[in-house]
Amino acid sequence: MTDSAAGQASHESSRRTETAIEAVALCKSFKTPVAAKGRFSGIRSMFSREYTVKEAVTDIGFTVEKGDFVGYIGPNGAGKSTTIKMLTGILHPSSGSVKLAGIDPHRDRTKCASKLGVVFGQRSQLWWDLPVKDSYDILAHMYGVEEKDKLRRLPQFDELLALGEFWDTPVRKLSLGQRMRADIAAAMLHDPDLLFLDEPTIGLDVNAKRNIRGFLKILNEEFGKTILLTTHDMDDIEQLCRRVMVIGGGQLTYDGTIEGPRREIGLPTEIKITYQGRYELPDEWNAEDAAQGPADLFVRVDEAGPAGAAGGEPPTLSSASGVIGRAELPRMRIVSRGERTLTVEVNRQEVRTMDALRELGRWGEIDDVEMREPDFEEIIRRVYG
Numbered sequence: 001m002t003d004s005a006a007g008q009a010s011h012e013s014s015r016r017t018e019t020a021i022e023a024v025a026l027c028k029s030f031k032t033p034v035a036a037k038g039r040f041s042g043i044r045s046m047f048s049r050e051y052t053v054k055e056a057v058t059d060i061g062f063t064v065e066k067g068d069f070v071g072y073i074g075p076n077g078a079g080k081s082t083t084i085k086m087l088t089g090i091l092h093p094s095s096g097s098v099k100l101a102g103i104d105p106h107r108d109r110t111k112c113a114s115k116l117g118v119v120f121g122q123r124s125q126l127w128w129d130l131p132v133k134d135s136y137d138i139l140a141h142m143y144g145v146e147e148k149d150k151l152r153r154l155p156q157f158d159e160l161l162a163l164g165e166f167w168d169t170p171v172r173k174l175s176l177g178q179r180m181r182a183d184i185a186a187a188m189l190h191d192p193d194l195l196f197l198d199e200p201t202i203g204l205d206v207n208a209k210r211n212i213r214g215f216l217k218i219l220n221e222e223f224g225k226t227i228l229l230t231t232h233d234m235d236d237i238e239q240l241c242r243r244v245m246v247i248g249g250g251q252l253t254y255d256g257t258i259e260g261p262r263r264e265i266g267l268p269t270e271i272k273i274t275y276q277g278r279y280e281l282p283d284e285w286n287a288e289d290a291a292q293g294p295a296d297l298f299v300r301v302d303e304a305g306p307a308g309a310a311g312g313e314p315p316t317l318s319s320a321s322g323v324i325g326r327a328e329l330p331r332m333r334i335v336s337r338g339e340r341t342l343t344v345e346v347n348r349q350e351v352r353t354m355d356a357l358r359e360l361g362r363w364g365e366i367d368d369v370e371m372r373e374p375d376f377e378e379i380i381r382r383v384y385g
């Protein structure tokens, strides 16, 4: 092997090890026998040759780099849990392949298990009748965690997740929030690099959610763990994930930054201005339009600099009724008016906030500005279609 070939091979192998999850053309279909009707239907169903086929996941492919925190979201029945089960080796794909840090979780389950932590919010991996600490002893033994490592890690988890308060309590007596904390610590006891979480905050109150999100953030940011998170809670996604994948009807419909859908859907940002005194709408504005409710104003964006700057023409406005009629110009929309307050919507794909504020500043002395970004949940609802 030449030096450059060796270098390339070593680069290739280091690149490969940086890929935490690789899913290629994953498909899963479920075959369910058609229920027979009439007499002896139960027995006849057992021997039925008729099936319905449900394509739960169709041709899903993606890679996740080491250290990423990825949200995997979609409506009920979209195929999220089925994907997670295929990724973690619980379900065999009908076709396609999975590699976790270069290892096939279906061929090499034991090797993969040491690199992988899994939390299913709806199900516990702890022993129901045993005290929490006994479950950790069993798990440490199963995963071959050395005693000294277990004794080092558990106090760290205790500090972050307050496990001590239910250490000796049987799992069946834990509250949902306590059980979830105990389960996440259990998934991390063998210090895996990769963590799969399927609805870890389901049914939790605000404090419990905050606690768990804080722990996951630390795992990702300070310990470099790669995390794939499935959730219906869009606050989880907004607060934790840099990237989001959306699945609908078994297929990936979006894969990118969490800002992407915000930009693509283009819901307006609301700006509420409080003026120091009364403000004056420009002459071109038709006061009747404003009185009748929402109406459009077109804003000319002055690329040369702030309005009134030397050489820069002041921006001009026109009303939707078309006094100037520059419909091709970016616009903002007045949604409500008070004596000293004015609320407008701007689509940030079209108008920069600074341009909008500059315009609004021409109408009176601004005392206060409040901005409300479009609701992420609403945006995702639209992505789901």
Ligand SMILES: Nc1ncnc2c1ncn2[C@@H]1O[C@H](COP(=O)(O)OP(=O)(O)OP(=O)(O)O)[C@@H](O)[C@H]1O
Pocket: 030, 031, 032, 054, 055, 056, 074, 075, 076, 077, 078, 079, 080, 081, 082, 083
């Ligand atoms: N074992 C199974 N046998 C037959 N159909 C199944 C099986 N498991 C899942 N499905 C079907 O596959 C589709 C995807 O299910 P999956 O549980 O992956 O969805 P999900 O996105 O996780 O939904 P949710 O958000 O409700 O948990 C659904 O239509 C479901 O009914």
